[in-house]
Amino acid sequence: MNALLTDLYELTMGAGYVLAGKQHEVATFDLTIRRLPPNRGYAVAAGLAQAVEYLLNLRFEEEEIEYLRSLSQFQHAPEDFFTLLREFRFRGDLFAVPEGTLLFAGEPALTVRAPIFEAQLAETYLLSTIGYQTMIATKASRMTRAAEGRAVVEFGTRRAYSPEAGVIAGRAAYIGGCAGTSNTLSGMRYGIPVFGTAAHSWVQSFESETESFRVLQKLLQEGTIYLIDTYDTMEAARAVANLGKPAFGVRLDSGDLVALSRDVRRILDAAGLSECKIMATGNLNEYKIGALIADGAQVDSFGVGTDLVISPDAPGMSVVYKLAEIQSNGRKRFTAKFSEDKETLPGGKQIFRYEDRDVLGCSWECPSGEADALIEPVILEGELVRPPLAIKKIRDYTMRQLKRLPEEYHHLESPAAYPVVLSEELQNLHRSVKESHQGAL
Numbered sequence: 330m331n332a333l334l335t336d337l338y339e340l341t342m343g344a345g346y347v348l349a350g351k352q353h354e355v356a357t358f359d360l361t362i363r364r365l366p367p368n369r370g371y372a373v374a375a376g377l378a379q380a381v382e383y384l385l386n387l388r389f390e391e392e393e394i395e396y397l398r399s400l401s402q403f404q405h406a407p408e409d410f411f412t413l414l415r416e417f418r419f420r421g422d423l424f425a426v427p428e429g430t431l432l433f434a435g436e437p438a439l440t441v442r443a444p445i446f447e448a449q450l451a452e453t454y455l456l457s458t459i460g461y462q463t464m465i466a467t468k469a470s471r472m473t474r475a476a477e478g479r480a481v482v483e484f485g486t487r488r489a490y491s492p493e494a495g496v497i498a499g500r501a502a503y504i505g506g507c508a509g510t511s512n513t514l515s516g517m518r519y520g521i522p523v524f525g526t527a528a529h530s531w532v533q534s535f536e537s538e539t540e541s542f543r544v545l546q547k548l549l550q551e552g553t554i555y556l557i558d559t560y561d562t563m564e565a566a567r568a569v570a571n572l573g574k575p576a577f578g579v580r581l582d583s584g585d586l587v588a589l590s591r592d593v594r595r596i597l598d599a600a601g602l603s604e605c606k607i608m609a610t611g612n613l614n615e616y617k618i619g620a621l622i623a624d625g626a627q628v629d630s631f632g633v634g635t636d637l638v639i640s641p642d643a644p645g646m647s648v649v650y651k652l653a654e655i656q657s658n659g660r661k662r663f664t665a666k667f668s669e670d671k672e673t674l675p676g677g678k679q680i681f682r683y684e685d686r687d688v689l690g691c692s693w694e695c696p697s698g699e700a701d702a703l704i705e706p707v708i709l710e711g712e713l714v715r716p717p718l719a720i721k722k723i724r725d726y727t728m729r730q731l732k733r734l735p736e737e738y739h740h741l742e743s744p745a746a747y748p749v750v751l752s753e754e755l756q757n758l759h760r761s762v763k764e765s766h767q768g769a770l
Contacts (some may be wrong), residue, residue, distance in 0.1 A: 330444040331387045331393075331426075332387055332388060332390075332414075332417070332717030333393050333397075334453070334454060335423070335450060335454060335470040336452075336453045336652045337402065337409035337454075338450055338577065339450050339452055339453060340397065340403075340450070341402050342449055342451060343401075343410065343413070344402075344406040344407070344410045345402060345722075346445055346446050346449075347406070347407050347409050347413060347446075347511050347516060347611075348403075348406070348407055348410075351425060351445060351657070352444060352445065352446055353444055353654040353657075354414060354655055354657040355442060355443065355444060355445070355446070355653070355657075355683075356442070356443065356444070356445040356446045356448045356449070356652055356654070356655045357440060357441070357442045357652070357653045357654040357672075357676075357677050358440065358441045358442075358448050358449075358451075358452070358651060358652055358653065359437040359439075359440050359650070359651055359653050359674075359677070359678055360425050360435070360437060360438050360439045360440070360441070360455055360456065360459055360649070360650045361435065361436065361437045361438070361646060361648065361649055361651065361673075362432050362433070362434060362436055362437075362438065362463075362646065362647065362648055363489070363647040363648065363649050363671075364434045364435075364542045364647045365433065365434050365647075366464075366629070366642075366643030366645070366646065367642070367643065368481070368643070368740075368741060368742050368743065368744065369390045369467060369643060369645055369744070370433045370737075370738035370739060370740065370744030370746075371432065371467070371734065371738055371744075371747065372431070372433070372463050372467045372646065372736075372746060373429060373430075373431060373432075373463060373466035373467045373469075373505050373730075374379070374427075374429065374430045374431075374432050374438045374459070374463055374466075374499045375424050375429070375439065375459070375462035375463050375465070375469050375500075375503065375504045375505070376428070376458040376459040376460075376461070376462035376463060376501070376769065377427070377428045377438075377439070377459070377707070377717065378391070378428065378482065378717040379421065379458040380425070380439065380455050380458055380459060380461050381441060381498070381707060381708065381717060382452075382453070383455070383458070384419040384423060384451060384506075384685050384708060385416070385419065385713060386734070387419050387450070387451075388418070389414040389415060389417050389430050390457060391415075393414075394411055394414050394415060397411075397414070397491075399681070399759065400504045402549075410703060413446065414554045416604045417447075417709075418711060419443065419447050419451070419711055420441035420443065420444070420447065420696070420710060420711035421441060421442055421443020421444065421447050421448060421535070421708070421710070421711065422441070422442040422443065422661075422706065422708060422709050422710065422724070423439060423440070423441055423706075423708035424439060424440040424543070424564075424692075424705065424706055424707060425438060425439035425440070425704065425705065425707050426438055426439070426441070426589070426675075426703045426704055426705070427705065427723075427726060428504060428516070428723045428727075429466075429504055429716070429723045429726040429727035429730060430703055430726075430730065431731070431732055431734060432463075432680075433731045433746075433747040433749050433750065434688060434746070436680055436687065436749060437678050437680070437750055438463070439455070439459065439704075439706065439707075440653075440677055440678065440692075440704065441455070442456070442677065442726075442763070444480075444687075445655065451617060452650045453593055453731040455650060456506075456649075456650050457649055458497070458545075459648055460645070460646040461494070461497065461498075461501070461646070462500070462501035462504075463501075463646050463648070464501075464640050464643070464644075464646040465497075465498050465501035465502055465505065465637065465640065465644065466501040466502070466504045466727070467505060467640075468502075468503035468505065468615075468636070468637055468640040468643070469481070469483070469501065469503075469505025469506050469507050469637060470505040470506050470604070470731055471505070471615040471759040472506075472507075472613075472614065472615045472618060472631070472637065472740060473505065473506030473507060474615075474631055474731070475482070475615040475616070475618040475619040475622070475741070476508075476618050476622070476630075476669075476731065477622055478505075479622075479628065479629055479630050479631065480506050480508035480629070480631070480709065481506070481508060481618075481630070481631045481632075481633055482508055482509050482510065482511065482524045482608075482630065482631070482632045482633070482635040483498065483499050483502035483503070483507045483509070483510040483511065483512070483586060483612065483633065483634075483636035483637055483638070484510075484511045484633060484637075485498055485500070485502075485511075485633070485635060485637050485638030485639075486499070486509065486511065486512045486638070487634070488634050488635040488638055489638040489639070489654050490639065492569075494638070495512055495515075495638060496512055496514050496515050496518065497515075498515075498637070498638040499511075499512040499516075499521060499598075500513075500515055500518075500720065501558070502637055502638075503521045503522075503615065503720060503724055504720070504723050504724055504726065504727055505514075505727065506724070506728060506731070508522060508524070508630070508638075508736055509521055509522030509523055509524050509697055510522075510629070511521060511523065511524060511525050511526070511632075514627075519720050520719070520720050520721070521720060525554075525715050526554040526555070526556050526580050526592065526608070527545055527554075527555075527556050528552075528556070528557045529556060530662070531545070531556070532559040532560075532662060533559065533573050538559065538560060538564075538565055538568060539568045539571075539572070540582040541655060542555050542565075542568055542569060543742070546572060546575065546576065549577075550575050551575040551577060552577050553575065553576045553577055553578075554577050554578045554579065554606075554608060555564070555569050555576070555578075555580065555581055555594070556579075556580045556582065557579045557580065557581065558571065558580075558581055558582050558583050558584060558589075560717075561674050562584060562592075562593070563588050563592060563593075563596070565579075565633040566579065566591060566592070566593045566596045566597065567596055569597070569602075570597060570602060571600070573600065573601070573602070574601075574602070574606050574752050576602060576604060577594060577605070578605050578606030578607060578608055578609070578630075579597070579605065579606075579607055579609040580607075580609075580610060580632070581593070581607065581608070581609050581610070581611075581628075582609075582611045582644075583611055584619055585618075586609050586611075586626055586628065586659075587621060587624045587625060589609050590609065590626045590627040590628050591626075591627050593607060593627070594607060594627040604709075605628060605640040605763055606629040607627055607629050607630075608628070608629065608630045608631065608632055609626065609627050609628045609631050609632070610632035610633075612635065612636070613631055613633045613636065613735075614633065614636035614637075614642075615741055616741065618631055618633075619741070643738055648702065649673075651666065652664045652671045653665070653673070653674070653675055653677060654675065654676050654677060661756060663675035663676050663761075664722040665759065665762050665763070665766075667763060669764065674689075674751075674755060674759055675758055675759055675762045676692065676758055677689070677690050677691065677692035677693075678691065678692055678704065678755075679691065679692045679702055679703075680692060680702070680703040680704055681696040681701070681702055681703075681752075682701045682703055683698065683700045684698055684699075685701070686747075686748040686749070686750060687747070687748070687749045687750070688700070688749075688750055688751070688756060689749060689750070689751050689752065689754050689755060690751070690752030690755050691754050691758060692704070692753065694752060696752055706749060738752065738762075
């Protein structure tokens with residue numbers, strides 16, 4: 330794992346910790362959803378598996394250390410800092426909610442407790458992988474709900490911000506409820522179902538549309554999905570009808586999808602192809618999917634690309650990674666920020682989930698009544714104690730969570746705010762830390 334895949338200031342702070350003799354102090358950082366994006370009633374936590382892989386494999390190569398030595402920022406760094414890099418291993422603890430857990434504003438997705446440089450260095454990567462995958466999984470959950478039981482397939486790698494982002498997006502979209510992905514590497518790497526049809530260039534490369542369909546049918550047999558809007562959608566539908574079985578379905582990528590889907594359905598049914606599915610694609614999102622269904626489109630599944638992998642209406646998840654406590658020489662000191670609009674809470678946290686609310690409390694608290702404690706140990710003293718679940722189990726867990734969430738939190742616009750309250754103990758701790766900070770000024 331490339332240790333330089335981080336912001337420079339994580340490393341300069343590391344050198345500073347060594348210079349100050351603080352490198353052995355144990356710090357606790359929370360990665361928290363500060364606020365939900367517009368029109369989001371919840372977030373689907375995703376990315377934990379990559380966070381675990383990162384922490385367990387984080388190493389500095391000699392060429393990376395020599396590169397850092399060459400930078401002006403490290404010309405006065407103590408030699409012990411470079412020794413620390415050479416011997417670096419993550420020996421701390423990771424606590425997290427399971428992937429697929431629904432989270433709300435102010436709740437932590439994970440907590441890192443480790444020697445301060447180990448915990449600090451992880452900030453950039455953890456924010457990136459948790460923030461991006463949570464954003465995509467949340468977007469996917471909205472689209473699959475809008476589809477009302479019809480399959481939604483992630484088609485977005487070519488529109489993702491990088492090829493690797495497309496691979497991760499396929500994983501996150503599946504966690505959020507998509508039936509699968511078009512990204513072959515996502516399929517191989519994560520065990521996600523893969524889907525694909527053919528491009529307009531396939532049709533155009535043949536002298537006739539019918540011949541392109543015939544060859545595709547010979548190749549894919551029962552899995553054949555024809556793209557039928559290259560020239561004349563109705564004529565293409567009739568060509569599919571004339572070819573007959575085997576065929577899985579047809580894809581509509583442009584035009585009036587409601588009217589076209591109805592006409593195509595009639596043509597296919599009349600030819601005895603009532604089991605042949607109709608897929609719709611083309612700049613779709615949850616709002617357009619919902620409108621198509623409301624207008625009576627005869628569509629069985631949807632392929633979604635751009636709006637899924639970049640989530641243009643909410644292109645970022647407001648996740649932050651903040652110091653909550655620090656321990657040195659047997660003394661624990663709780664920390665918090667008090668700046669306007671960016672205030673944080675001190676101490677390690679636990680989320681207690683009741684039937685109708687969440688209580689955010691201190692990590693050492695026990696819940697009163699029936700509640701689930703969501704944050705679990707994943708890595709302890711650098712050793713994995715809770716291996717990541719299989720991707721299918723994560724997806725199933727997400728679906729159960731979403732099914733239990735009341736309707737008012739699913740609304741695509743202006744959803745209700747889920748009740749998250751602070752425990753009395755956490756409130757008292759926050760008040761105490763704030764008072765001690767004010768007294769020190």
